[in-house]
Amino acid sequence: MNDQAGEAALSLQGLVKRFGATRALDGASLVVRRGSLHGLIGQNGAGKSTIVKILNGLLQPDSGSIAIDGRQVVDASPRLIERLGVHIIHQEPMLVPGFTVAEALFLGDEPRLGAGRSPVVSWRTMRRCAEEAIASRFGLALRGDTPLDQLGAAERQIVQITRSLLKAPRVLVFDEPTASLVRSEANRLFAIIRRLREEGAAVLYVSHYLEEVRDLCDTVTVLRNGRDVATLDPARTSVAGMAALMVDRDLGAMFPTRSSLPGAPLLEARGLGRSGAFADLSFTLRAGEILGLTGLVGSGAKELVAALFGLAPADRGTLLLHGRAVMPASPSEAVGLGIGLVPEDRRRNGVALDASVAENATLPGLVRFVRRFLLDRGREQEAVRGLIARLAIKTPGPDAPVGALSGGNQQKVSLAKWLGTGATLFLLDEPTVAVDVAAKVEIYRLLADLAAGGAGILLLSSDLAELRGLADRILVMHRGRLVAELRAADATADEILTAASGGAAGSAPDGIAA
């Protein structure tokens, strides 16, 4: 596939790992060559994180072999793996909060005074070495005594990568490195990774973001159900092609076809404003319509959603819901008006992870099931089973804790809880972040069904493909103002990005994935 690449630096052959009855890995193989950037993609549960854990020495495979630079590795402990030169840049940075750059770089391997054998740390040498290491590799002038919490996410990543580079790695594994980065920071990281390849490192790049993988990697291995189903050249494969291999079906139908014509105005905003957040917003959301909303950090889009749900009410303008003037002053008032919110951070705000599917799904409308002061469990269960079937929530049963479900199914529960309350206006805040492709497709279908049933949906998203594929119209905000209203069918990614960044044409702004 990639003829100029060198010899195999890392070779995994036929890895099998069982957890109880399920096979997390079922004969997965991949070879990463020296001087190559190897992508590893797959849905949640395909086996990516199991491979990363095995490479970390945290899990032992049941069968199969691992070879590093041609040497077979058995009984790999984290220490042995590291000695053999495999270093992992974790998704969640392994950096101690409150440490300085120098402390983070040299923890566990602190430079000493004297001949290096003395027990006394040379903090001066440590700071100087840290500054040199970062400057020489990344051309970045970071002071060694800067606390990590004063750094941006990308700079923290750089510290993390430098820490690994100090140990002269043979193989670098990046595990979802861009999950917490905005666009410009991610671009910087890509430049760094490409340089590492030029210097002859073997890089395994694990990611959800297929565009990233396509643009960055020389070779891509697709995992499905614990097996490598394809190893391909991304230059000759489309993103849709990769996604199709991941889900085992064509992605052409990722977005449902929507035929319904929007009906009567459901929500009308007239000159809506909240000081310091947004001003002079006027728009209409019709019944049966999916209205996209997007903007950069600080555009006021998030604040608009918060205002509509009564979390931080607007202080100017009027809001008409079904033609009636309303202004929810609290979430409970908003719920009473038939407004439901599916918040961005579902694990913190969307669902109670330890509570069951049933408890989560019926929580907002629990009063429906009260008979003479007591909860009618039978009717509650019946309603819950209806919701599980309607949303195709994959759960062992209504009593399973939500925390045990996959991200996509958690999100469905977060949505399900509003369906029973008779809500007519749904506010969705980044509903498909960290949700795998198959669950995304189901959430899209669900939203389309809701709209077809006459609900109004306000979809706040930074995923342009999602906005263009699902919404009828797209509102773009910039610095608290509505700067564009585009028909989703005609809107190009460039148009949306240009409007969101305030009209500065051409440049892709931070925070929105094209």
Add this chain to the structure above:
Amino acid sequence: MTAQSLSRPLSSGQMPPARLLRIGATLLLIVAVGLFAAMAPGFATASNLADVAEQSTVLALLAFGMTLVVIAGGPDVVRGGIDLSLGANLGLCDALYAAMSNAGHGDGTSALVAVGAGAAVGLVNAVAIIRFGVPPLLATLASMNACAGLELVVTQNTVLTTDSPLLGIVAGPGALGLSTTDWILVAMTAALLLVMHATPVGLRLRAVGLHPRAARAAGLPVAAMGAGAYVAAGTLAGLAAIVQAARLSGSSPGSGDILLSVVLTSLLGVVFSRRLQPTIGGTLAAVLFIGCLVNGFQLVNVSSYWVNGIEGVLILSVVALRSLLQRPG
């Protein structure tokens, strides 16, 4: 990809809250000392300040132990590192020393038993917490109760008066007009400062407490270091017991009744540190602050019982301030 806000360097005109808190706490300390110096006759004399240090030595040794435990266990008051058994451990070791000494054993044996008992209590805590995963708050609450019970077994709830050459030396005068107890405080502070700041131990303990997974990824023996902190804290309680025995000429019931002050000073010490983290230096400042309060109140004839109330208020304020500073957004 999500649009996400990132932590950015603070703008130059804005004072970081941690620094504000540190300056405020230092000012409070200066004001308190200044007030006593103006109002209390004899407060600001060298001999009185040496007395303050002497009276603070037992508390300081225990608070140092608590500080090590908090550093290695993490700063969360509920789930992080804490050792509630330190006070009761002190009482037990004190009683053991007095009983051994009264039974005719030499200073060496008695001291070894006292310090060894302190370390053993620390080891029990370490095994319960590190090996069996009992929350530190519960594990050390249980061992506190066990220590208090054992102390009663040893003393039969009576005062054990004892005298020995070692106690004479500890309570006696030392170099430069300071007592030996003062010098013990100076020596222990210096030793711990050296270990925590000159060697990698301090940095590594902090890593273990703040981000155990990162510490493990850096190849540190996380469990052993966490356990070591509890054993060190217990050993310090044993050492403090000998100082206590010297001050009380033996052991008396209730001599281990010092837990609240230990908790307070280790919490309060955080506000004297640059990064709002527990440090030996910060804890020493807090101990001397409380010592000055107790001493000053005595000199102006305010009941020392008021100090308990003030300590309670300080604990609440420090914990509340810290929670406020750490609240996201």
